[in-house]
Amino acid sequence: MTNSLPTRIASTLGFLAFWQIGAMFSDNRLLPSFSAVAFEMWRLSADGTLPLHLGITLARVAAAFTLTLLLGGALGIAMGRWRQLDAALDSAVTLLLNMPALVLIVLIYVWFGLTEAAAIGAVALNKLPNTAVTLREGARALDPALMEMARSFRMSRLRVLRHVILPQLAPYIVAAARSGLALIWKIVLVVELLGRSNGVGFQIQIHFQLFDVTAILAYALAFVMVVQLIEWAAFQPLERRVAKWRM
């Protein structure tokens, strides 16, 4: 948020110009120019392939994102509130946290088969410990003075959750969601590449076998643009709303 919009636009345009001119000079099939990639993007969009695979991948991202946020969040809050549960699960969470993503994906495919559920589960499981640790931090930071205040006025469970607990967890939830999306949309491609027959990851594998860098970059660019759009349209307004009372 430090850069102003004009600076951002200027730096993006500068990068694209540098790419275009550099590619034109090198004149190499493996280094396509921006205009070639943009044209490829348009071509793949016109016949419906790119939107189809992009849509499938985004659906997987959404499913894994929701799953990890709900399960990891609930687990983290529970661990933050109950010390015994925390002690019992802490080493498992740490193990999972340090497990390479690729190992988890391969193991889940081996154990559960190359299914859609396994694919989404593998992505979610990669992000789950991270979400749990973030929300555990949030649950530990809950202000006991406010909890006591809520108890003294006999607020209902729902009211306490909505007006006392969630506002305190909101910054942690936003942080987990943000870093979650950043990780998930990268891992999803690996999962698709290894065990799915559609989606952006699968398409990249196909074009990798043909050494078609133009198509690979077309898919990558489309995907990056969508993720950035989500950041602008969803996360930044959400963050502003959550912080409204701080002004």
Added chain:
Amino acid sequence: MADVILRLHIAGKAFGTRKVLGAIDLALGAREIVAIVGPSGCGKTTLLRIAGGLERDFNGSLEWPHGRTPRIGTVFQEPRLLPWRTVRENLRLAQETPDDALADNLLDTLGLLQFADAYPGTLSLGMARRAAIARAFAVSPELVLLDEPFVSLDADMAAHSRDLVLTAWRARPTAMLLVTHDRAEAESMADRILELGDEPARIVAEIRVQAPRG
């Protein structure tokens, strides 16, 4: 005492190995104001938390002779407002049954109506304290617990706030437990003053205030 709303018998209260409260017996009339005075750290807040049912881990018993727990409005030692809700929302959220008229009336009395839609972070400490007082009365309490509600207010503001609490009390008399370290404040507001002292704390003196409240 005819109509007792709270009957508390404490045999002892300890935090770990540290005994904070000794034997303390307290019966509070339904329209009585009792002040609790005593040196810092002697256990006044602990006594108030036990009386309000917030601290159940003690030796003794807490009885509500009316048969059910009364509605309690608490003013904690710090304002304890929800910073992410406006002043008005803070009052509403404390109310079990919504009563906007009462809430706005209290905000008006306490000079906070123009800040009703402000977030607590924008209030001065004095205003936040008054908002906490308004919240305690907004629940139509049968018992009001106040833990040094006027400290860190300047003398004028403290006197003004005392008047406001008494105004609210006169409009709807309730049982009230007021913790304070200010003897004059206790005398100006209470029917009865309990002085805590010793370690573990017990009631070392009980003074009945004769002069009319003012």
